[in-house]
Amino acid sequence: MPLICFASPKGGVGKTTLTANLADALQREGRRVMVMDFDPQNTLRLHFGVPLTDMGGFTADLPRRPDWRTCVRETASGVKVLPHGAMELRGALGLAAALERDPELLAAPMRSILSDPGLTVIADTSPGPSHALAVLVPMASMVIAVLQAEAISAALIPDIDSGRFLGSGTMAALFAGRLRVVLNEVDLNSRLSRAAADAVARHLGPRLLGAVSRDESMAEALAMQKLVQEIAPDSRAAEDIRGIARAVEAALPAAPEGFSMGWGAR
Numbered sequence: 001m002p003l004i005c006f007a008s009p010k011g012g013v014g015k016t017t018l019t020a021n022l023a024d025a026l027q028r029e030g031r032r033v034m035v036m037d038f039d040p041q042n043t044l045r046l047h048f049g050v051p052l053t054d055m056g057g058f059t060a061d062l063p064r065r066p067d068w069r070t071c072v073r074e075t076a077s078g079v080k081v082l083p084h085g086a087m088e089l090r091g092a093l094g095l096a097a098a099l100e101r102d103p104e105l106l107a108a109p110m111r112s113i114l115s116d117p118g119l120t121v122i123a124d125t126s127p128g129p130s131h132a133l134a135v136l137v138p139m140a141s142m143v144i145a146v147l148q149a150e151a152i153s154a155a156l157i158p159d160i161d162s163g164r165f166l167g168s169g170t171m172a173a174l175f176a177g178r179l180r181v182v183l184n185e186v187d188l189n190s191r192l193s194r195a196a197a198d199a200v201a202r203h204l205g206p207r208l209l210g211a212v213s214r215d216e217s218m219a220e221a222l223a224m225q226k227l228v229q230e231i232a233p234d235s236r237a238a239e240d241i242r243g244i245a246r247a248v249e250a251a252l253p254a255a256p257e258g259f260s261m262g263w264g265a266r
Helices: 015-028 044-048 059-064 089-101 104-114 131-139 152-162 171-175 191-207 216-223 236-251
Strands: 003-007 032-038 080-082 119-125 142-148 179-186 208-213
Touching: 003 015, 003 131, 015 032, 015 044, 015 119, 015 179, 015 216, 015 236, 032 044, 032 059, 032 131, 044 080, 044 216, 059 089, 059 104, 089 104, 089 131, 104 119, 104 131, 119 131, 142 152, 142 236, 152 179, 152 191, 179 191, 191 208, 208 236, 216 236
Parallel strands: 003 119, 003 142, 032 080, 032 119, 142 179, 179 208
Antiparallel strands: none
16 A cells, blocks of 8 residues: 655656666565556666567556556566556646646546555656646655755755655645655765765755665666666665665555455556
8 A cells, every 4th residue: 555656856866767676675575566657758667677669558548547457567576567658748748737637537546556455556756846746745655755966966955855846735745754865876986976975864864765876787777677686686786775675664564464456467
């Protein structure tokens, strides 16, 4: 049942890569996990080896009220994937307008998905506020904001503190203590990167779940359409992600044992 939303104030911070690899790490910890892609770039599926030619998905088809069960992709990792689906700009604008008019297009299937108490759902959302994020955040057990260890991160702290990057109607989630932060691509050989990471860590305190080191193995895994735990389990990035998974695991309700719910997949 738990829903974890990945979000970010700006793009290009490695949010989708972290979403995929954290989902894999939680699956390896014994959770049954499904990831959902709400970013029109439609790239989350690639981390799990879904073929490039498979352009279908769930989110892009929301105005037609698809059965989410028929959109699930099974993957070798064991993580189930609900891709966004290919979409042009006109379609993306139409989807945003449809969700603004009728949030139930997304809220209703999300309630169905989250009714399975044995399933952990991880959503990758597009950078900044969106109508999808506004629907998801009130349902989320945790919202994870991703920042890079760079000079601009300090300038984004007010957006983290206020929740502005999540859009309207999300302050309750902040007051409930559901917002956490992950620092990505910390370069231990760069004084600037270390200084930026230290400044953010001091400000955020316990809201910081952890940090992921800059590591070539992350890019290599994506190029191979695999996950970092598969190709480089002993890498620094893999170790960092396992640590973040343990921190998330400690903050979430325990996964029920022996519970399963079947659904169709293609």
